[in-house]
Amino acid sequence: MFKFLSNSIITQASCQEGAGYLKRADTERLREIFLRYASVEKNGEKYITSEDFVRNFLGLFNEDDYNKESVKLIAGIVDMDKDGFISFSEFQAFEGLLCVPDALYKTAFQLFDTNGNGLVAFEEFADVMQKTALHKKLPFNMESTFVRLYFGKDKKRLVTYPEFSQFLHDFHEEYGVEAFKKCDKDCSGFISVGDFRDIMLSVKNHLLTKDLKSKVIEASGFPQGERKISFPYFMAFNSLLNNMELIKRVYLNATNGHRSQEVTKEEFLHSAQMMSQITPLEVDILFTLCDMMHNSNGTAAATDVSGLSYESRHTGRIVYNDLNTITPEQYFKQVTRRVAEIKAVSSPEERSILIQILESTYRFTLGSIAGAVGASAVYPIDLVKTRMQNQRTGSFIGEVAYRNSWDCFKKVIRHEGFFGLYRGLVPQLIGVAPEKAIKLTMNDLVRDKMMDKKGNITLSGEILAGACAGASQVVFTNPLEIVKIRLQVAGEIAGGGKVRAWAVVKDLGLFGLYKGAKACLLRDVPFSAIYFPAYAHVKAKFADENGYNHPLTLLAAGAIAGVPAASLVTPADVIKTRLQVVARSGQTTYNGVIDATRKIYAEEGARAFWKGAVARVFRSSPQFAVTLVTYEILQRLFYVDFGGSRPAGSELHVSTPVEEQVKRAHHIGGYQLATPILTGLETKFGISLPRFSYAKPN
Structure with missing residues (x-):
C-alpha cells in the first residue's frame, strides 16, 4: 500500500511538472470530457473502462476483432490501481504525466508496471514482452546475461523507473544482438543477406x-x-x-x-x-x-x-x-505539413484548376496585406528618397532645395505637415497588392521549377528566380511608381494646387503610365536577382537546427539582404525617377534611358547616380523585411492547405508532439500528446502490441 501511495505521489508530481510545459485545461473542463466517456458507476463514482478509454477516447483498436489483451495493457498505463476501471483522478493524473519531458519513458514504465507498485519485476517485464508482436516473431532469450545483469542472477531484483529507462534503452540493442546470434549458427561472425533483411524488418523495423x-x-x-x-x-x-x-x-x-x-x-x-x-x-x-x-x-x-x-x-x-x-521517424516528429506540400508541388496535375485558382487568390490576398504593411511602414523614407533623386544640381537651376535627406525630411514636415510625408500613399497601397503578390509568387514558382530531385537549387537558379520575379512586377510597378512620384514631388511647387492621383492617370494615358519602364526593368530585375537569393541564404543561416526561423530572424534576414540589393541598383532608380517626373521650367528633359544617363553624367557628374542611395537603403531594406516577415507570418497564422508550397521556413515550429498531433475531439492539454506517445512505444522501442485477437488470413 505504501508503495502504491508513493507511486501516486510521484504521478501527482509529474502532473504538476507537466503544467509547466503545456497549458493544462481547467479541472472542470477535464471532468466534463471524462464524464462523456465514463460508462460505469460504482458507489456513486463514474469510471471509464479499458475499452472506453482505448477504443472510444483514444480512437485506437477500432476493429471488431480487436485484441482485448492489448487494450487492457494500454489502459493499464492509466489505471494505476489495476482494477480494470479508470477513475477521474487517474484520468487527470495521466493527463499531467503526458506533459513532462520524459513522458515516453514514463509511459513505457507504467506499461510494464502491471501491478502498480512503482517498480518493475522480471515477471512483469517478461509477461508484457511475450505478448508483443515482435516477441511472437522472434522470441528473446529471457535467460540471457543481459537480463540477469539488470534483474539479478536469480531475476528477483526489482527495477526502479530510472534504472528501467536505461534498461529499455539498452534492451532493443541487445535484442538485435540476440537476433544476430541466432542467425549466426556456426559463430562465424557473419550472417546471410536474407537473415540481415529479416532482422531489420522485424527487430529493427522502427529504424527504417x-x-x-x-x-x-x-x-x-x-x-x-x-x-x-x-x-x-x-x-x-x-x-x-x-x-x-x-x-x-x-x-x-x-x-x-x-x-x-x-x-x-x-x-x-x-x-x-x-x-x-x-x-x-x-x-x-x-x-x-x-x-x-x-x-x-x-x-x-x-x-x-x-x-x-x-x-x-x-x-x-x-x-x-x-x-x-x-x-527514422521519431515519435515526436510526425510527417510534417511541408512534406505533403512538396509532394503536391512535384505533381501539380493532381490538383484541380479550381484549387489552383483558390490558392492563387489566397496568396494574392496575403501578398497584398504584406505589401501594404511594408509600404506603409517606410513610406516617408520613400518620399524623401524620391525628392532627393529628383533634385537637380546643374548650373541651370540655381540653389538646391535640400542639403541632405534629413534636411528634406524636416522641410517636408515644416511646409507640408506630417501628412505631407504620405503624399501618394493611396495609389501606392492600391498598386502594391498585385505587385508584391506577383513578385513573391513568381519567385516561389521559378524556384520550385529550378529545384532538382533532392530539393536543392543552385545559386544561378536562385538568381534566375529572383530576376523573373523582378521582371514580372514591372507591369504593375511602373504605373504605380510614376503616379506616386508625381504626387510626391507635387508638394515642392510653392502655391501649386492639390494634385489628385486620378488626374495624373488621365493626363498620362495608358502608354504614359509605362514611361521609364526600361529603367524600371534595369532596377527591378537586378534588385530581385540579388535580394531573393541573399534573403534565402541569410534566412537559412539564421534558422535553427530544424530549419525554423523566428520572426525576428526573418526580419533581420530581410533587412540584411536589402542592403546590397537596394544600394547597387540606385543608378537605375535615379534614371527611372528622372524619366517619370514632369520637368519644371529650367530643368533638363530626357528622351530615354541612354539619353538620361548621358545628360545626368555630363551635367551633374557620376555622383548624381547615387543620389538618395542612403534613403533608398533605409527604405527598401526595411520595407522588404517587413513585407516578407508579414507574408510568412500570415502563412503561419492563416494556413490553408491547397496542396501547394509555402515560403521555406514559414512553417510552424515543430518541436513537440502537441504541434503535430492531429487533434481528436475532446483531446485537450496533455491528451493531445497521447496518441503520438503511445505510438512512440513502437517507433522508439519497437514495442508493438497485437491489434487483432487472432491472425488474419493472408
Missing part, C-alpha cells in the same frame, strides 16, 4: 524509413550469393540509424549551417571526429545508403564484401535532404 525499407532492405540492395554481413557492419548499420539526428548535426557543422552544400566523405569524417565518436565504418555506410537511395533499383553500381559502394566510397557527396530519406 519507408524509402530505406523499399529501396535498400526489401530490394536486396546488398551483396548477393555467398557474400555475408559481418557483425561489425550490422552494429554500425544500426548505430547509424539510431543516431541520425547526431549525423545531421555533423553535416551542419561541416557546412557551417548550409543545407544545400554538398559534403564529401573526407569532409564529413573530419567534422565527425571533431564532434563525436562516429566511426569510419558508419560514415561508409551512410554514403553508401545515400547512393543506393538515388538508384531506382535500390542497388549500387559496384559493391565490396561489406556492401559498400566503391563509387560512393571515393566520389560520393551528400546534402542535407539525403539524410532525411534515411532518418
Whole structure:
C-alpha cells in the first residue's frame, strides 16, 4: 500500500511538472470530457473502462476483432490501481504525466508496471514482452546475461523507473544482438543477406524509413550469393540509424549551417571526429545508403564484401535532404505539413484548376496585406528618397532645395505637415497588392521549377528566380511608381494646387503610365536577382537546427539582404525617377534611358547616380523585411492547405508532439500528446502490441 501511495505521489508530481510545459485545461473542463466517456458507476463514482478509454477516447483498436489483451495493457498505463476501471483522478493524473519531458519513458514504465507498485519485476517485464508482436516473431532469450545483469542472477531484483529507462534503452540493442546470434549458427561472425533483411524488418523495423525499407532492405540492395554481413557492419548499420539526428548535426557543422552544400566523405569524417565518436565504418555506410537511395533499383553500381559502394566510397557527396530519406521517424516528429506540400508541388496535375485558382487568390490576398504593411511602414523614407533623386544640381537651376535627406525630411514636415510625408500613399497601397503578390509568387514558382530531385537549387537558379520575379512586377510597378512620384514631388511647387492621383492617370494615358519602364526593368530585375537569393541564404543561416526561423530572424534576414540589393541598383532608380517626373521650367528633359544617363553624367557628374542611395537603403531594406516577415507570418497564422508550397521556413515550429498531433475531439492539454506517445512505444522501442485477437488470413 505504501508503495502504491508513493507511486501516486510521484504521478501527482509529474502532473504538476507537466503544467509547466503545456497549458493544462481547467479541472472542470477535464471532468466534463471524462464524464462523456465514463460508462460505469460504482458507489456513486463514474469510471471509464479499458475499452472506453482505448477504443472510444483514444480512437485506437477500432476493429471488431480487436485484441482485448492489448487494450487492457494500454489502459493499464492509466489505471494505476489495476482494477480494470479508470477513475477521474487517474484520468487527470495521466493527463499531467503526458506533459513532462520524459513522458515516453514514463509511459513505457507504467506499461510494464502491471501491478502498480512503482517498480518493475522480471515477471512483469517478461509477461508484457511475450505478448508483443515482435516477441511472437522472434522470441528473446529471457535467460540471457543481459537480463540477469539488470534483474539479478536469480531475476528477483526489482527495477526502479530510472534504472528501467536505461534498461529499455539498452534492451532493443541487445535484442538485435540476440537476433544476430541466432542467425549466426556456426559463430562465424557473419550472417546471410536474407537473415540481415529479416532482422531489420522485424527487430529493427522502427529504424527504417519507408524509402530505406523499399529501396535498400526489401530490394536486396546488398551483396548477393555467398557474400555475408559481418557483425561489425550490422552494429554500425544500426548505430547509424539510431543516431541520425547526431549525423545531421555533423553535416551542419561541416557546412557551417548550409543545407544545400554538398559534403564529401573526407569532409564529413573530419567534422565527425571533431564532434563525436562516429566511426569510419558508419560514415561508409551512410554514403553508401545515400547512393543506393538515388538508384531506382535500390542497388549500387559496384559493391565490396561489406556492401559498400566503391563509387560512393571515393566520389560520393551528400546534402542535407539525403539524410532525411534515411532518418527514422521519431515519435515526436510526425510527417510534417511541408512534406505533403512538396509532394503536391512535384505533381501539380493532381490538383484541380479550381484549387489552383483558390490558392492563387489566397496568396494574392496575403501578398497584398504584406505589401501594404511594408509600404506603409517606410513610406516617408520613400518620399524623401524620391525628392532627393529628383533634385537637380546643374548650373541651370540655381540653389538646391535640400542639403541632405534629413534636411528634406524636416522641410517636408515644416511646409507640408506630417501628412505631407504620405503624399501618394493611396495609389501606392492600391498598386502594391498585385505587385508584391506577383513578385513573391513568381519567385516561389521559378524556384520550385529550378529545384532538382533532392530539393536543392543552385545559386544561378536562385538568381534566375529572383530576376523573373523582378521582371514580372514591372507591369504593375511602373504605373504605380510614376503616379506616386508625381504626387510626391507635387508638394515642392510653392502655391501649386492639390494634385489628385486620378488626374495624373488621365493626363498620362495608358502608354504614359509605362514611361521609364526600361529603367524600371534595369532596377527591378537586378534588385530581385540579388535580394531573393541573399534573403534565402541569410534566412537559412539564421534558422535553427530544424530549419525554423523566428520572426525576428526573418526580419533581420530581410533587412540584411536589402542592403546590397537596394544600394547597387540606385543608378537605375535615379534614371527611372528622372524619366517619370514632369520637368519644371529650367530643368533638363530626357528622351530615354541612354539619353538620361548621358545628360545626368555630363551635367551633374557620376555622383548624381547615387543620389538618395542612403534613403533608398533605409527604405527598401526595411520595407522588404517587413513585407516578407508579414507574408510568412500570415502563412503561419492563416494556413490553408491547397496542396501547394509555402515560403521555406514559414512553417510552424515543430518541436513537440502537441504541434503535430492531429487533434481528436475532446483531446485537450496533455491528451493531445497521447496518441503520438503511445505510438512512440513502437517507433522508439519497437514495442508493438497485437491489434487483432487472432491472425488474419493472408
